[in-house]
Amino acid sequence: MKQRTKKKVYIETLGCQMNMADSERMFGMLEEIEYYPTESMLDADLSILNTCSIREHAAAKTGSYVGKWDKQRKPGSLIAVTGCVAQQEGEKLVKDIRTVDLLIGTHNLHRLPDLVIEAENLHEEAIANGSKEAKLNKGIYKRPQVAEIWEELPELIPETPVSRKTKHFAWVNIIYGCNYKCTYCIVPKTRGDQRSRSIAEVKQEIKGLAAEGYKEIVLLGQNVDGYGMDIGTNFATLLREVHEVAGIERIKFLTSHPCDMTYELIETVAELPKLAKYFHIPIQAGNDEVLKRMARRYTFKRYMELINYIRKLMPDASITGDIIVGFPGETHKQFMDSVKAVETIGYDACNTAVYSPRPFTPAATWEDPISAEEKNERIRFINSVITETAEKQAQRFLGTVQDVLIEGPSARNPARLMGRIFTNKTVNIDCDPEEHDQYIGKICKVEITKANAWALRGQLAKTPALV
Numbered sequence: 287m288k289q290r291t292k293k294k295v296y297i298e299t300l301g302c303q304m305n306m307a308d309s310e311r312m313f314g315m316l317e318e319i320e321y322y323p324t325e326s327m328l329d330a331d332l333s334i335l336n337t338c339s340i341r342e343h344a345a346a347k348t349g350s351y352v353g354k355w356d357k358q359r360k361p362g363s364l365i366a367v368t369g370c371v372a373q374q375e376g377e378k379l380v381k382d383i384r385t386v387d388l389l390i391g392t393h394n395l396h397r398l399p400d401l402v403i404e405a406e407n408l409h410e411e412a413i414a415n416g417s418k419e420a421k422l423n424k425g426i427y428k429r430p431q432v433a434e435i436w437e438e439l440p441e442l443i444p445e446t447p448v449s450r451k452t453k454h455f456a457w458v459n460i461i462y463g464c465n466y467k468c469t470y471c472i473v474p475k476t477r478g479d480q481r482s483r484s485i486a487e488v489k490q491e492i493k494g495l496a497a498e499g500y501k502e503i504v505l506l507g508q509n510v511d512g513y514g515m516d517i518g519t520n521f522a523t524l525l526r527e528v529h530e531v532a533g534i535e536r537i538k539f540l541t542s543h544p545c546d547m548t549y550e551l552i553e554t555v556a557e558l559p560k561l562a563k564y565f566h567i568p569i570q571a572g573n574d575e576v577l578k579r580m581a582r583r584y585t586f587k588r589y590m591e592l593i594n595y596i597r598k599l600m601p602d603a604s605i606t607g608d609i610i611v612g613f614p615g616e617t618h619k620q621f622m623d624s625v626k627a628v629e630t631i632g633y634d635a636c637n638t639a640v641y642s643p644r645p646f647t648p649a650a651t652w653e654d655p656i657s658a659e660e661k662n663e664r665i666r667f668i669n670s671v672i673t674e675t676a677e678k679q680a681q682r683f684l685g686t687v688q689d690v691l692i693e694g695p696s697a698r699n700p701a702r703l704m705g706r707i708f709t710n711k712t713v714n715i716d717c718d719p720e721e722h723d724q725y726i727g728k729i730c731k732v733e734i735t736k737a738n739a740w741a742l743r744g745q746l747a748k749t750p751a752l753v
């Protein structure tokens with residue numbers, strides 16, 4: 287490859303941890319062609335919008351983002367769109383948004399460096415051809431556009447370099463895609479069927495992270511419990527292998543599916559000391575009829591069996607969930623079943639969302655007689671119940687001393703440190719800013735002095751603060 291000059295790339299990441307992990311992969315791949323991160327799109331040579339289609343009106347929002355960026359962009363710079371909206375909308379998106387220079391779907395993200403170079407070359411050519419518009423590099427005109435969307439998945443999951451933003455914990459993808467077809471969800475279309483990475487590959491990556499000094503890893507997938515079904519192994523086996531990696535002190539995983547979560551898995555988490563006693567298990571609805579229409583393939587009873595078994599083996603485990611409110615046809619009684627469910631489960635936290643249709647999903651074609659007003663009323667009510675239960679749950683930490691991995695200054699109050707306890711709850715710690723550096727990235731003993739629904743407050747335990 288010919289010598290390249292150093293350039294700057296800005297990535298704006300929307301959506302879930304899978305997208306954040308993809309952005310880290312993009313930074314890693316782009317470093318190989320001499321693109322280095324910048325904090326602002328104003329001075330970027332390449333600005334990437336890594337989109338999420340879970341958001342309502344995602345395609346329109348992508349258009350308004352790009353429109354704003356186009357007005358602000360550095361002359362000669364490129365704008366790219368990646369992620370689920372790119373995969374979902376395909377080439378229609380470059381036709382609709384003429385100011386996008388590059389569009390890449392989720393299945394061929396490993397082709398990013400090649401496609402960036404192709405877009406650069408086309409751009410240079412357009413400028414060399416002396417097009418007035420190209421010289422101006424602004425306005426509505428036919429910019430050269432590169433769009434590559436693969437409908438099919440690659441046969442092998444290509445390994446790509448990763449450049450991580452976080453220094454103390456790292457996301458590690460273990461499985462891509464999802465075999466479920468929940469009727470409200472676009473993920474099976476945008477991310478494809480499930481494909482597990484091999485145990486050897488995952489372990490290799492984690493050994494590398496341990497060597498770099500990472501203390502905590504978060505194993506990621508749309509359905510981590512489905513791990514291995516396509517390659518003749520299972521998630522519990524992977525956890526045992528990963529647990530052996532020296533240097534890694536904490537292991538978490540996201541997201542669980544109640545249908546595939548096994549008692550063997552729960553027993554493995556209970557047994558292995560480095561596994562965080564923390565489970566994120568979306569329930570989505572507390573009523574069996576609604577669950578059936580969502581095609582979730584479990585009942586509330588089955589969900590509670592899992593929760594009860596977790597609490598039996600690990601009474602202090604943290605459990606979080608997700609709930610959709612106002613799914614098409616959800617009656618008031620069915621909604622109240624969701625409210626009763628969150629009260630019964632006693633979540634440490636639970637994300638809620640008002641249902642809104644996603645293009646290309648079955649539920650989007652169903653009648654949705656619930657008014658926006660009613661949906662908003664329901665979500666306000668369930669949120670108040672969740673806050674109450676989460677607040678109650680948090681009290682169990684009050685007065686205890688917890689091992690906290692310190693991530694850095696608190697975003698809200700940089701005079702404090704922010705970290706997480708073993709079960710993932712956030713702690714804000716009173717600490718002299720001059721001393722921050724000696725604790726960041728370390729696991730410290732912290733005494734919990736306040737507990738509310740969303741976060742804990744604490745102070746470094748007298749001696750020894752470091753574990």
Ligand code: SF4
Pocket residue numbers: 464465466467468471472473474508509543
């Ligand atoms: S389990 Fe359902 S909600 Fe989760 S990614 Fe798969 S299809 Fe979507």
